[in-house]
Amino acid sequence: MADSTIVKPDLDFIKDVKSLGGDSLKKCFQCATCSVVCKLTPEDNPFPRKEMIWAQWGLKDKLMQDPDIWLCYNCNDCSVHCPRGAKPGEVLAAVRNYSFINLAFPRFMGKILSQARYLPLLFGFPILLLLLMLRGNTIPSGPILFRNFIPYEVIDIAAGVFTLLVFIGLFTGTNRFWTILIQGIDGAPTLLSASKSYLIPVMSKILRHEKFNDCVANQIRYYAHLCIFYGFVLCLIATSISAGGIWAEKLFFKGNELFLPPWSFFSVVKVAGNLGGIAIVVGCLLVLYNRSVNKDKAGAGTYLDSVFTWTILCVAITGFLTQFARMAEAAFLAYLFYVLHLVFVFYLLAYLPYSKFAHMIYRTVAMIFAEYTNRKK
Ligand code: SF4
Ligand code: SF4
Structure with missing residues (x-):
């Protein structure tokens, strides 16, 4: 029997990332142009294409554990070249925002500052x-x-x-x-x-x-x-x-x-x-x-x-x-x-x-x- 992976999307996470500035994330069709043009990404397991699919699927835990979202400097080279206008630079910025807002202590301060x-x-x-x-x-x-x-x-x-x-x-x-x-x-x-x-x-x-x-x-x-x-x-x-x-x-x-x-x-x-x-x-x-x-x-x-x-x-x-x-x-x-x-x-x-x-x-x-x-x- 073939291996199967069950994807459990966190719909609230997708909604939150969109409201924090990543509203274009659903436009991505995984062409990988962004990962090719990014000057900061390592060759091994590059970003931001994988982060785009994780964000689309609502894989919150994977993104929260991903140091690559922080190795992006939001230069937007990738967004300028994206053929779908998915703005990966902005989506990664929104995921970073989600991350530190939810890590905040006390947590309510993170929420207040973001609205x-x-x-x-x-x-x-x-x-x-x-x-x-x-x-x-x-x-x-x-x-x-x-x-x-x-x-x-x-x-x-x-x-x-x-x-x-x-x-x-x-x-x-x-x-x-x-x-x-x-x-x-x-x-x-x-x-x-x-x-x-x-x-x-x-x-x-x-x-x-x-x-x-x-x-x-x-x-x-x-x-x-x-x-x-x-x-x-x-x-x-x-x-x-x-x-x-x-x-x-x-x-x-x-x-x-x-x-x-x-x-x-x-x-x-x-x-x-x-x-x-x-x-x-x-x-x-x-x-x-x-x-x-x-x-x-x-x-x-x-x-x-x-x-x-x-x-x-x-x-x-x-x-x-x-x-x-x-x-x-x-x-x-x-x-x-x-x-x-x-x-x-x-x-x-x-x-x-x-x-x-x-x-x-x-x-x-x-x-x-x-x-x-x-x-x-
Ligand atoms: S964000 Fe744009 S450039 Fe990157 S994989 Fe998706 S469609 Fe392609
Ligand atoms: S915004 Fe981030 S992912 Fe996009 S090209 Fe710049 S450093 Fe790379």
Whole structure:
């Protein structure tokens, strides 16, 4: 008797992948053009053709255990060449979204972040939190000093609490992911011990943006991501120096204004922050331009893609507007833009384990797994 395989489709999974941006998945007729044109896929058991049939059949468990969905960089070379308009790049992005939303801890946060109807609630929470942090009920008089509006110590304490929650969310989510990846592998290491062996080569690839550069048909994404990534690093450096100065003044150099903002325009903090902000704006505009010119063939990006790009762009723009309003001594506008800036920063960082930002972390884990299993191109 011939071997037979019983396929048990998960219809809810198909519905969810479609609603997360993979609505074209049923158009695929398995011609394999996508796997041929993909520059990132290994020759052995290539993607994304197999993922397309698994998605069509609702084989959720196979896709959730498939590291290849994370080795795709969504360059959309495959979507541009697909003769059926099945947009495999978008389908894989939707499957990735499904994966990390369902790995999220707590799980309801993953669901909330993926649905536009919760956006007012997600922005309303930090607005309410900041209103509770205000030093008084009125705009402070005198020179524009943001610490007179919302005490820095209160912001730092809130930042510490949410950073801890972000770490707990990421730690739990990535460990759930690793447990799924290593299913059926005898003697597989823990995520921690695999990281010790493989994180350095993986980080080297990430920092060089090696994979983005391999996607030849969509080079614009390489430059866009390079700008956003290193822009973000510069802003992080500026913010860390600034926060370090504030705590140094509080703990060791009481009353020494040298350690407190506002910083001079040519200080390290300002130069790093402004260069980082410019790089982020340029990177986001490139992403939006790229999506708009390729939207017919490759799709306009998922809801999570759009919210993420616009949030980063708004962080940078409100940062600049805050600075310009302060320099122009327009107190009301400066404080208003400052609050808006903090709201967008909160959205970007406090919801990190549940937004598109989490892709960076889950992709890193998948790359560690690929190194461990020697799944190389
Ligand atoms: S997604 Fe498109 S290119 Fe890939 S196998 Fe299906 S029809 Fe062919
Ligand atoms: S989007 Fe790019 S990396 Fe992903 S499968 Fe298609 S061609 Fe390959």
